[in-house]
Amino acid sequence: MSAVTFLTRTRGRRALDWTDWLSYVYLALGLFLMFGPVLWLVMSSFKTESALTEFPPSFLPYGQKQVMVPGEDKPRPVYRVKLPDGSVRELPELRRIGLMATHVDPARPDEPIRVNINDREPVREFRLATENYSDLGGKFNFGLYLWNSVFITVVATILTLLFNSMAAFALSKYQFRGRGGVFLLILGTLMVPPAIVLVPNFLVVAELGLLNSLWGVIWPAVATPTGVFLLRQYMLTIPDELLEAARMDHASEWRIYWRIVLPLSAPALAVLAIFSTMWRWNDFLWPLIVLSKSEKFTLQLALNAFQGDLVTQWNYLLAMTVITLLPITLVFAFLQKYIAQGIASAGVK
């Protein structure tokens, strides 16, 4: 059987043959390649700074074992120590001066044992370096960056849903002169490459006093042609009779929109909300241009800026990256089906 046969077979009732196994191998490879690097990122984010410099790296995060010693207020690192009488024991270190270290048996804290550092090695155990995460709030303005990202994403999504649904409502439920023109206009917006409006938008945003403001990132982003088309497509399926009936009951147009059309469009609104959340959370180039003060940085900008010129503190950078990808991962885990459906239907159209 040729490779072409393997590729062209579609669904059908038959026993599993080697082409099926090959498919699953390909899919398993895909799983490894797509999820593997992310898993590696998460694993690495739980390693201490020194553990990260080890080569070759271990898969699981290991840290040096630590125990409490009576008389000491902080846990002490444990080493495997070769004693003068030849035996090997695991003992915590009290202190180290030069080549000599003082260890002690916690059961007998009054009998210090002096050992040459060449006669010992650290005891390692599986340890999650959660301080990579907990330090983020204190040492770096992580909470601030998180807030900026969340603010932009939430506010922009709400405005996007509102403005786009209003426009879609007008385009789907009204006949008016110029409707075709507006439609083409919005379609045209879809074709405009962002690079063309970078410089002039900078001017516009500066003139509006929105430079270095989160609103300077929000406002340009809330009118999306994709959103309008997506919602319009869905609203076309809402029967006009419902609107006519409401009009006969003397309902205002706004009420019709707000009380009838909008709730009925909930599935499409949900898809747009997911898209908008993704787009705004992941925005990079435009915020990079608008926000130059670091206290206004979004998570994406902070991640980028955190790569130092000389030394990058990878343990913190990795932890920040994991937190940044967490929301989208949760969305993916629970809502993947809807996103896929939304894209597939848009693509087929």
Next chain:
Amino acid sequence: MRQDARTPWFFLGPNLFIFGVFTFLPIVINLYYAFTGGVQLYPRDRPYVGFENLATLLDCGSYFDPSSCRKDIFWRAVWNTARFSVFQVSLMVLFSLGTALVLNRKIIGRGFWRGVYFYPVLLSPVVVALIWKWVLQREGLLNAGMVAAGANPVLWLAEPGWAFFWVIFVSIWAHMGFYTLILLAGLQAIPADLYEAAQMDRASPWRTLYRITLPLLLPNLLVVLVLAAIRAVQIFDEVFVLTGGGPGSATTFVVQFIYQTGFQEQVRLYGLAAAGSLLLALALVVLTLIQLRATRADKAGERAR
């Protein structure tokens, strides 16, 4: 009850206003920037220089040799973008097609496997770049594998050739799931009885692929190719974070040139950046026209058949 003719405009208002202020007006302003010089941001402070910006960008001994150009970094970016687009789009569409064909088979948990390929599409470009930057570190995972296999570690992102390769790789990794989805939807729209009829006629698998699957998938393939090309030509985010355009200018692409020229340099040459964006837009218009031509030719072919 007659509808008030103003009502639809009221509902369209906010959207159109935003489009106007942040898309249509800026397009006009961009033209103004492209034809003015100086370093001032405010248009009234900028002197009119006509085609000088465009001339600077297009001033080359030979267009194929960036070092013979006045703005050599622009032409390096252009050729980098061209090479990147050709390789990235063709390879990515190939992989997406293959994956879609595999996913179209009767497999358990198709939704899950589709999601596997789709996950990287959702990640932000910054996260994508950092994930791979970490893997490609000198003491990173890939080099650990190299050493384990007996080879020497490589400074992946410090060598121009490899940096370019990885930019293509990472970009395919991050986007192929999206196109796989579109192609899969297209494949699933092909009626099964066509395949059954082909089997009954004892058509060879190659013929089935060539005569049934690919022709019926052609519209989707064209859409995917053009979408991918339009996106490839405008690549910026993940490359900027992964390599910063380096080493040197090995992975500098056109959008980064525009960003650098207009916003990163000490002397901000807004006019040059705007002119560069016009040339980019020209390339995109050409791509879109090719797409329109191709879909129209395909439709004409269908009618003739």
